[in-house]
Amino acid sequence: MPILRHNTIVSAALLMATAVLDVRAAETKGKPSREYDLKAAFLFNFAQFVEWPQDAFAEVNSPIVIGVLGDDPFGKTLDEIVANETLRNRKIVVRRCRSVQEAETCQILFISRSETSRLDGILESLDGKSVLTVGESDRFPNSGGMISFVVVQNKLRVKINVITAKAAKLTISSQLLRQAEIVDAKQGQ
């Protein structure tokens, strides 16, 4: 087992993710699982590779809000990861959204599996808002979402619909895009 040398949770999470290749095996440890630790880290890292338009924020120093819509699979992990972090002079906060309205003012929105049935409605109401939507299903980017987590050869990867992201006036770093499987289909295809 690797020894924790850094006291930051991000490092710990990454460390664990690197050490344990089989994400599903991590679930043996119970919830929140290692898979979601990694996903939480990825959510945080998306903020570094995505740029929002100015009007996405209410004020100059408004925080970057990572929203979780539906059942929260992360437990405390996500909160620990963003705690005390700032990005581009903005604090990063986690918001557990109870309504879509609440989700509209997030910058990153994780839509839980629990919302799969209402997904179209949620995405519709987010249309025109600069919210980076992150889902878990493989179809998510093809059905109006932007980023979904996929597992390829036991590794956590992402799938990105660049057109939807562009429509939401989000700029995704080419470096992130290089990591991802690109979907350039329009919504509903």
Add this chain to the structure above:
Amino acid sequence: MTPQRTSIQRKLMVALMGTSITVLLLTCAVFITYGYVMFRKNLALGLITRAGIIAANSAAALAFQNEADGTDVLSALFNDPHIVAACLYDQDGHVFAKYPAATPTEAFPTSPETQIQGFETAHFVTFAPVVREDRRLGTVYLKSDLSAMNERFRFYTGLVIVVVTVSILVAFALSTRLQKRIAEPILNLADTARKISEHKDYFLRAQVQSDDEIGQLTNSFNDMLGQIQQRDSSLRTNEARTRAILESALDSIITMDHQGKIVEFNPAAETMFGYKRQQAIGSQLADLIIPPSLRGKHRDGLVHYLATGEAKVLNKRLELTATRADGSEFPIEVAITRIPQHEPPMFTGFIRDITERKRAEGEIRKLNAELEQRVIERTAQLETANKELEAFSYSVSHDLRAPLRGLDGFSQALLEDYADKLDDAGKNLLQRVRAGTQRMGQLIDDLLNLSRVSRSALHREPIDLTGIASEIAGELRERDPQRRVDLRIAENLKTEGDPQLLRLVLENLLGNAWKYTAKRPEAKIEFGSSRDNGSSSFYVRDDGVGFDMQYAGKLFAPFQRLHGMNEFPGTGVGLATVQRIIRRHGGRVWAEAAVNKGATFYFSLKQSERSS
């Protein structure tokens, strides 16, 4: 090609080539050093930059745990063959991705912090942090070998060798041309100088090939040649002239050096001494032409002159004796002179054979002696004859007096005893007879005086002329007491001479003055002395009838009279007697006069006063 010529050419070549090669090598050294330093710097910069780029590109790979992408990013290093190893460390310092991918993890430094970026012996190592949005995501490690630098170094070295070789060739070609341009005029000048000094041909001129300093040097050289040529020709002319003088001189001209050796011997000398020029030159002068008895003196004189600069024989005409080749001696006249400005000293002698002159002189001396003898003899004969003549005239005069006295005595007796028997005419005739006899008596007395002046011996003693003159004046006044004459006699007139004869002189001169002033009612006669041009003379001056100076020459001849007998009586012997007496005293007598303006008779006595 003489050694000197090679030398200046080689020197020029060495200087030109040496300079260019040194400059070139220095430049190359600087160039290589600069290249090396810059290359190292650029290499480091390039690697650091590359590490930075990789760091930037691998941020997402690290962020999203994408090993494959990390390896992919690193694989871009494939284009640079010098990068031997590279890797990505994650945030915890674990190797995340490797290049080349097959490299074992142990080949990389275990932790990025333990390594210091920079040059190792054969590698350059650098680390670059991977940072995204101020977050450290990991580290890039890059290791490059230095073969690029070595390659570059080899390339530079090759380049330097090529450049230096080409430059040396070009420099050689240029120096050869340059060297020709510089050396050729100098060589030309040197060649001309050598030819001139070998052939003494001052008509040669060096060719002026450029108008630089060498051209100026050549011009100056040519100018000097011109001057030398001029001097040479004037020297030749002078030499020819001197040679001509030497060859044609009638005198022997012999030049001797300070060691007494003959250095010049002209044809006249050959003839005079009987030696050939070649024989004489180099021989000791003393051995050749100086009689053995005089050689020592000659050598001592030369040594003395060289030591002290004193010489008794230089620049004089000397009469000496010389010897000929056959040993015979003959008289010479010689003038020896030192050749001016010649060191060590040289002497030239001009020698004339005076045998002939000596013989002529001897003859003249002999003739003179004979002549003298003859004169003495003749003089003796003449004196004898003169004495005989004087004795004869004396005896004649003396003997004439006896019958004359008889004539006068008888005439007087006739006049006294037969006065009553004679008429006046008879008496008158007798008176005339008597006057005639008296005059004749006087004449005989004078003649006797004159001859006595010549015959009697001269007794010189101090004489008081003033006294004698006063006595004579007294006698004259007694004779003619009725005459009024202002006769002045200067005081203290003294001289030396025969008293009787000088009394005769004064009697005559004062008597004449008395006589020729007879027609003046009041006459003036003066006896004095005068100094004229340092000589003193006595004079007797009167204001009588005087005479015409054109007859002055006749005054002192016997029996010559300027006045008629009936005007002034006289025998014409008096002044002749005066002159004879004065001459016997070694003096002179002369007169100044004008008709009716009186006359002055001067006489001087002492030998020393006979200045004219």
